Structures are given as structure tokens and as C-alpha cells.
Amino acid sequence: MFKILQKTVSTGIVTVNYPAEPAKISERFRGRPSFDFDKWKDARPAAEVCPTGAISLSDTGDSRKVIVDYGLCVFCGLCAEASSDQAVRITQEFELATSDRRNLVLTAEYTLNADHTHGGLRRVDRQLVNAETDVESLGQKARETIQKILGRSLAIREVDAGSCNGCELEIVALNNPVHDIERFGIQFVASPRHADMLLVTGPVTRNMELALLKTYRAMAEPKVVVAVGACGISGGIFGENYASLGSVDKVLPVDVYIPGCPPRPQALLHGILLAVGRLAERLHNDRAG
Amino acid sequence: MMTQAMSAMFEALRQKFDQKVQSVRADREDEIYLLLGDPDIRPITEYLRGEFGARLVTVFAEDRRATEGVFFNYYVLEQKGSAQYLIVRAPVRADSLEFPSLSAELPSVNWQEREIQDWFGLKAVGHPNPRRVALHDNWPDVYPLRKDFPIETVLPPFKGERHIYRPAFGEGVLQVPVGPVHAGIIEPGHFNFAVAGEPILYLQLRMFYTHKGTEKLFEKLPIHKAVFLAESISGDSSFSHGTAFCQAIERAASIEVPLRGLVVRTILLELERICNHVADIGAIATDVGFVIANAHASRLKETMVTLNEQLTGSRLLRGMVCVGGVRRGWDAAQLDALRTAVESFAREFQDLISLIDRSESTRDRLEQTGVLRPDKARDLGIVGVGGRASGVDLDVRRDHPYAAYSRYSFRVPVYQAGDVWHRMQVRVDEVNESIGILRKAMADGLQREFRVPVPAIPSDRCALSAVEGWRGEIIHWIRTGPDNRLQRCKIKDPSLNNWPAVVEAVQGNIIADFPVINKSFNLSYSGTDR
Numbered sequence A: 001m002f003k004i005l006q007k008t009v010s011t012g013i014v015t016v017n018y019p020a021e022p023a024k025i026s027e028r029f030r031g032r033p034s035f036d037f038d039k040w041k042d043a044r045p046a047a048e049v050c051p052t053g054a055i056s057l058s059d060t061g062d063s064r065k066v067i068v069d070y071g072l073c074v075f076c077g078l079c080a081e082a083s084s085d086q087a088v089r090i091t092q093e094f095e096l097a098t099s100d101r102r103n104l105v106l107t108a109e110y111t112l113n114a115d116h117t118h119g120g121l122r123r124v125d126r127q128l129v130n131a132e133t134d135v136e137s138l139g140q141k142a143r144e145t146i147q148k149i150l151g152r153s154l155a156i157r158e159v160d161a162g163s164c165n166g167c168e169l170e171i172v173a174l175n176n177p178v179h180d181i182e183r184f185g186i187q188f189v190a191s192p193r194h195a196d197m198l199l200v201t202g203p204v205t206r207n208m209e210l211a212l213l214k215t216y217r218a219m220a221e222p223k224v225v226v227a228v229g230a231c232g233i234s235g236g237i238f239g240e241n242y243a244s245l246g247s248v249d250k251v252l253p254v255d256v257y258i259p260g261c262p263p264r265p266q267a268l269l270h271g272i273l274l275a276v277g278r279l280a281e282r283l284h285n286d287r288a289g
Numbered sequence B: 001m002m003t004q005a006m007s008a009m010f011e012a013l014r015q016k017f018d019q020k021v022q023s024v025r026a027d028r029e030d031e032i033y034l035l036l037g038d039p040d041i042r043p044i045t046e047y048l049r050g051e052f053g054a055r056l057v058t059v060f061a062e063d064r065r066a067t068e069g070v071f072f073n074y075y076v077l078e079q080k081g082s083a084q085y086l087i088v089r090a091p092v093r094a095d096s097l098e099f100p101s102l103s104a105e106l107p108s109v110n111w112q113e114r115e116i117q118d119w120f121g122l123k124a125v126g127h128p129n130p131r132r133v134a135l136h137d138n139w140p141d142v143y144p145l146r147k148d149f150p151i152e153t154v155l156p157p158f159k160g161e162r163h164i165y166r167p168a169f170g171e172g173v174l175q176v177p178v179g180p181v182h183a184g185i186i187e188p189g190h191f192n193f194a195v196a197g198e199p200i201l202y203l204q205l206r207m208f209y210t211h212k213g214t215e216k217l218f219e220k221l222p223i224h225k226a227v228f229l230a231e232s233i234s235g236d237s238s239f240s241h242g243t244a245f246c247q248a249i250e251r252a253a254s255i256e257v258p259l260r261g262l263v264v265r266t267i268l269l270e271l272e273r274i275c276n277h278v279a280d281i282g283a284i285a286t287d288v289g290f291v292i293a294n295a296h297a298s299r300l301k302e303t304m305v306t307l308n309e310q311l312t313g314s315r316l317l318r319g320m321v322c323v324g325g326v327r328r329g330w331d332a333a334q335l336d337a338l339r340t341a342v343e344s345f346a347r348e349f350q351d352l353i354s355l356i357d358r359s360e361s362t363r364d365r366l367e368q369t370g371v372l373r374p375d376k377a378r379d380l381g382i383v384g385v386g387g388r389a390s391g392v393d394l395d396v397r398r399d400h401p402y403a404a405y406s407r408y409s410f411r412v413p414v415y416q417a418g419d420v421w422h423r424m425q426v427r428v429d430e431v432n433e434s435i436g437i438l439r440k441a442m443a444d445g446l447q448r449e450f451r452v453p454v455p456a457i458p459s460d461r462c463a464l465s466a467v468e469g470w471r472g473e474i475i476h477w478i479r480t481g482p483d484n485r486l487q488r489c490k491i492k493d494p495s496l497n498n499w500p501a502v503v504e505a506v507q508g509n510i511i512a513d514f515p516v517i518n519k520s521f522n523l524s525y526s527g528t529d530r
């Protein structure tokens, strides 16, 4: 017993204070690739190497439409390596969660030169990722919501609907002493009947479709659904095939999408806290209506 | 070219099975193909197992109707003391579609033969339990790994029962179904327990809930993209599977990875082992109520995962391995971080282990719990951690050296007791060995070159690649195709072999101990289901 105490005392407090303070992450971490559309002279090399088709092109006549979908991105960094014009850069941004799937998509239209490089930028549609909230206050707001409205705790039911288990590793890490999600009063629970939030990973496989639906139906209203990772958002590298239905929103209404492959624990936390906000709105509306 | 042991074996084979063996081909020094004229491999496996103690590593199929008019089954064998793999290739005729089953004598291939039935529409004649395994019972009759089945096929909504479990009879015998969605944050699978009071009489499993067409998808993606698919076979083994895949391509195309690349791979493979082993040690402790140990273990894991990110940009070591080596070298700051982290981990890990060792109650709960006897482990073909705790002395790093493993000496821990405690003990020993390997590797191969440019990959080359992931033996087998693509990619995660071990180990234990027994194997559902 003494030994245990000694070990515990000597370790001290290891829990981080994200999101009240910014996350301390390695400068090597590969987060969101950012695109300087004005500077981008050729999107073909990036689209060619992108493993999931997160960067896609369609050329018609002398114009090119480039679509970047962070919902498909696995943050491999190949696009930046392949683009010689420095227009693609890997950043450390990871707070990409959003309640609107369209926020994850950028589109740009170029006129083309004879050699199929970009002539001029015609139009760019840049819905800003994560424009919706200031991150630092998210935790405080969620804490208040959880204490005042939900009666002190928020219950999450996690369902792996076909993932590779990478997302599960990071979700489990939310419970470790460093990320300690319980400091917000958030708990993972076994029964869907007690859950306020459904956290879903994986491309939804044909074999998990029914179990996922049943879990969702067993939850009481109001409830929110969070789709985790490239696979949950879009099917990811697996996409749609004979055994995979692809994205979670093919099967369930999704409230928050958390990009990543897998999303790091702070990214998960950010998305979960956003989803608490959605739940609060829903509770409020239910009471008002 | 061949080791002595192997050439004696070939000579014997040639003499004894003159009629059956069409040709012998050495694709590489350690990869020998034996081509048969008919599908009946039984006398050969029987002979090799009996006379030479050979072990059947895996069996899989390939649809070659378009080019050779038949399907082929491949039987991969290895022999103790030889680094070579012997791959017996046996034709399965497109009109009969039948091949003789080995499962009655070799329960280790039970699921793998049924997978061939489900995915290729071939029939394992004489299989003791030929029911579907890899596609659930409610699937229509489709054979997704045949070449004439397009991966994009959209199947109509499924009808009917998913799976009929054997009923349990007897007074007071109850069936307890659990899953596919479980209480914790774990992958999905269905467990059907037959219990008499507390003790479990037997356990029936239903896996493949996360089957997502992975092997088929490998036939569609260009090779440089397929590396990322390999990293997603089982997330906790991203680097091992990624490496197994790249190694297969390198073998097929005769690409030589520079020493620095091999050393970096070795370091990252060992870091992956450490991260998962320490997490499992903590999780096993939690399951018997020792949560403080888990708090320390999960914090230790977090520090190593943070190191992963510093070294590769990804906490799961993704996006680092590539065909030809590794994508990036390390600067002085990174090497420094690596050294510091490994040394402080080494200290803290000893603290953690002495904490657990002092807890009599933990040891009490784990000893004699979930016993897998060595003879059973051998019969069932159990590999990896679960095998080594039950006397199965296999380790690809030592038996078929790859990456830079032949440069470092290390010990392979083997125990006979086969209980949860010893599966944990294997992990403890292996972490200590990993630290030793890391110390040597950190001082080795400091050349600059970590990657070679990759030439066009020649078509129609086959290659087998093996890696000892932290869980056990990973096998990838490929046939290259035109346009930088593959014609076939077989993936065998150690989980596929090891589920029968869980079934065996829980018998006679109480249901309350199932979680810790299951955790002590910690198999990958995604790796199984693909």
C-alpha cells in the first residue's frame, strides 16, 4: 500500500488543462493541410498521391474544379510533399470538428493553361473550418451545461461500427490520467438507455448496420450522434463497397463530425464538447416547445 | 541457396511424391514454391508435419481462372530451425470447385478454410463444421474475392437469421448471448456462452462484424495508396501491418532498403510493441480491480504515444513506413527525445511491474485463470503472446529475421503455464527485451540514407512477407499486377489463428472472468474480420 501511495504521490498531477489552455503538441504532429489557392499552380500531383481522394479534381474544357474534403483526409502529409509550389502546407491544427458536414469541404475553380497547370483562380468557396465557436470557453460552457441541465454527468455510449480500432485507442486515451475526460463530468457507459450521446467510429459495415440502429433506437430523446474519424465521416479509405456502407450519416442523423485518422484525444474532446452544446440546444428547445 | 534442413526436406519430398510434385521454384532464398498437379495436399502436409515437424502457417486461395483456368490454394509451411517458408500451391478445378479439408487434423485452419469457402465459393470437402464464417448467414450467395465480382457491388438488404447457434442442452444449462456491441470501448463481436450455474461450459463465437472488404480493396488501390490501407487493417498494429505490406512489395520487386531504413523500422516496431504491451498490462490489472496500476500504465503509454508523434507525426506511427524504407529521417532533437523517453520509460516500467508484483491479490486472481494448455495451444496453432505463454516457441523476429533484427540479440520468453498471469508475464519480459533492442538500435545504422527510390513494380510477381507484430505473427502475401496495382493481397493477422484459444481458455471459468481472459489475449476484431 505504501508503495502505491509513494508512486502516486511522486507522479503528481499529470492531467492537461485543454481546452482552457491550448494543447501542447509536438511540432511534428501532422494536422490540417492548408491550401494557398492563389499560389497553387497545379493540384494534380497532390490529387495523384492523396490516398483517400480527399483532394479530387474535375477538368472541363479549360477549367478545373478542385475539391478538398477534410472529412476524407487521413493527415498523411503526402499532398504537401508532392506540391512543389509550396501552396500546400501541413499545419498543427486539429480542432476541425463541426456540426455541418459542408464545413469540411473546400472548393476552388481555376482556368487552365495549355499544359493543364492553373492559369487563374476563378472562385474559391472556403467555408471556414471550425468557425463556429471559440475553443477556450467550450470546456467551461460544457461543464455548466452538464452540471445545470443534465444533473451532473453526461453519458456517452461508444459503438464501433466497423473501425480498424485506431479510433478506439484514442477514445480509450480520453480516460487516461492525462486527458481525463471525467473532469468535465463525462462518462462512457455500457447501456444505450442511459446515454445522452452516441459516439460512432468506423465505416458502417453491412454486418454492423442493424446493431448500430438498434443502439440508437434504444437511447432516450434528446440525444446526439457524433461521427468519429475519416471512416465515420466519409467511409475513409474503405469508402463504400460490397461490405461497407461508408459514412455513419448514411444510417443515422449525425450532429457532429470529428475529422482525424484517428482524431487525437484533444480533437475528440473538442468534438464531444461541441456536441454537448448541441445537446443543450435540443434540451432547451424541448423544454420551450 | 537452401539451408541444409530444407534441402533434405525437398529431396525427401521429391523422392516420395514424384508423381504429385510438378516443380519446385525458389522465388527468393527464403521463399520456396512447390507446385502440385492436383488439389490433394494431405499426404504432403501429413508427411512434412510427421517427419520434419513442419508447421502450417496459413492457407489461402487465389482466383486464377482468367490466366490459368483454375483457382489455387496456397499452404504456407515452416520448419523449426529454418528461415525458409515453403509454399505449396495446389490447383482447385473451376468445374468441381472442391479441395480436401485439413481442418479435422489441423483445427488451426478451420476458419481459414471456411473463409475460402465463403469468399471464393470453393468447397472444403470433409470439413467438420463447414458453415459460413466470414460472411454471415444472412448474406446472399456471393463470392466477393472472385475476379468476376466487382468490389462496388451493392447487395440488397439482408434477410433471415444472421447465425444459428448450437443449442445448449442439459439441466440448468443456460445460454447467455453477449454482443456484438459490448459494454466497454471495444470492437464488436458476438459471444454466446453456455453456462451451468457460474462455470462456462462452452463459448461460441461470431466474428466478422467489421468485415469491410479489405482484401478486395487491395486489388483496386495503387500500391502507394494501399500502404495506408495496410495501416488500417488493425489500428493498434498500424506500423507492423504497414511494414509487412511494404516488405512484401520490396521482396516482389527486389528493392533493397538501406540499413538506416531497416533500423528505423525496427525501432518503431518495438515502440509499437511497448505501447500495446504496457496498455494491456494496465488493462489486465483493471479487470481484476487494480485500477492504480492501470492509471500508471495508461500514463506510461501516453508518454510513449507522444514520443511516436515526435518521431513520425502520428501517435499511431502512421504515414512513416513506405515502400523502399521510411518517409523521413530523424534529426538530433528527435534522436535525443527517443533516447530520453526510452530511458525514463525503462525506469518507470520497473516501478509499474514491482507495483503489480507486490499485489498478492492480483497474482491470485490471474494465476490458474483462463488456462490454455500447451498441447492444446500447439494443436490449435496458437501464435504470438498467447502461444508463448503456453509453450509455443515462435517469434518471426528470430525465426525469419527481417528489418534489422538479425543485428541484435534478444530473448524470446516462453512459459508453460498458459494462464492470464503468464500471458501478462510474456508481455513484461518482451517489453524488457524491447528496451534492450531499442538501446542497441539507437546506436546502430546512423547513415543518412533511409529510403531508396522505388522503380516501377514488375507485374505478376509473388511475395510472402512476415512480421512479428506485438500480438504475433502477421503474414502478407501478394501477387503484383500491371499499373502499380496488386492482383491479390492476403492478410493474416495473428488474431485469426488465436480466437480458438479464447474459446479453449474460458472453459470451466466463471463468466465474470471472461473479460480478463479475453483481455489477456487482446485479439483484434478488425484484424480478424478485415
Ligand code: SF4
Binding pocket: A033, A046, A049, A050, A051, A052, A053, A054, A055, A072, A073, A074, A075, A076, A077, A078, A079, A080
Ligand atoms: S494529408 Fe489529407 S489531403 Fe493531403 S494527401 Fe493526405 S489524405 Fe490527402
